[in-house]
Amino acid sequence: MHYRNVCALPARTDGRMITARVGEVGAVMLPIDVGHPLHIRLRQLLASCPVMSHADKMLTFLTHGGFGSDPSGKALLAGQGGRLVEDGHQISLPSPITETTGNLRWAEPPVDAFRPRTDTVLEILAFQTNPNRMRYERRLI
Template sequence: MNNLMFTDTPASRCAYYRRTCGLPAGIHPEAGRIILRAGLVGAITMPAPLGQRVRDDLLHNRITLGPIISHLRSRRWTFLCRPDLPNDMSLFPELLRLNVTLVPPGAEIALPAPIDTRTGHRHWIVAPRDTFRPSGLILLTALRSCTTRGPRC
């Protein structure tokens, strides 16, 4: 019997994201990165230390975590979520003060790809296992909880 070696390629990883995780991912034609366009999937990006506090708050409150991406160079985390956040203009100044961004519909979100293992650009803090993504409203509540209680969320 032949020993077949399976390799993780951008195409195979993209297929996994699409089929197993329900993420409408594609491969950027010029850059070769795996991307997801925000819309059917929402996303909130924040500084890594705040992201760690939000993640810990969710765990402390026994809320199931969804996919979280670490962008190592910018030291930011992106939480993938359901796109159920209100389009409320009063929300933007609050988030701006915290250096938090709601990824707008149509914007590209770079997902961890096989090459990132070697280059260290991005990796999963919590990898997607299925189609589950938490409500953006739950993430916003956890974010507010962490920022009103100070650094020890």
């Protein structure tokens, strides 16, 4: 399977849906009006960042798992109408069926195993929402 072998995504299928468990992979969800500028900025800074587009006008950014429960990151996302998908939850990945129906598709498909750290995505979001403030003083990437 392409998701597992090429993209190093812990994908599973039941024959209809393709899913991955959060924890092995991270997932940051944002409304499209906030997520689209973030997606553009990530493309400028990083080689790639897998992003899924949902029919309900949300974007999901796939990241490395293991972010934990940083309250400032969760507050930042909540203030933008987004959320960090909690460890242990299953997320759906685009499949030929969801791509055809438009319910879930890749805005930027994974091309290899690279995914940015969750804190990198949140740091760039924090800077975009308030350019005078950065959550972390450490290196972004």
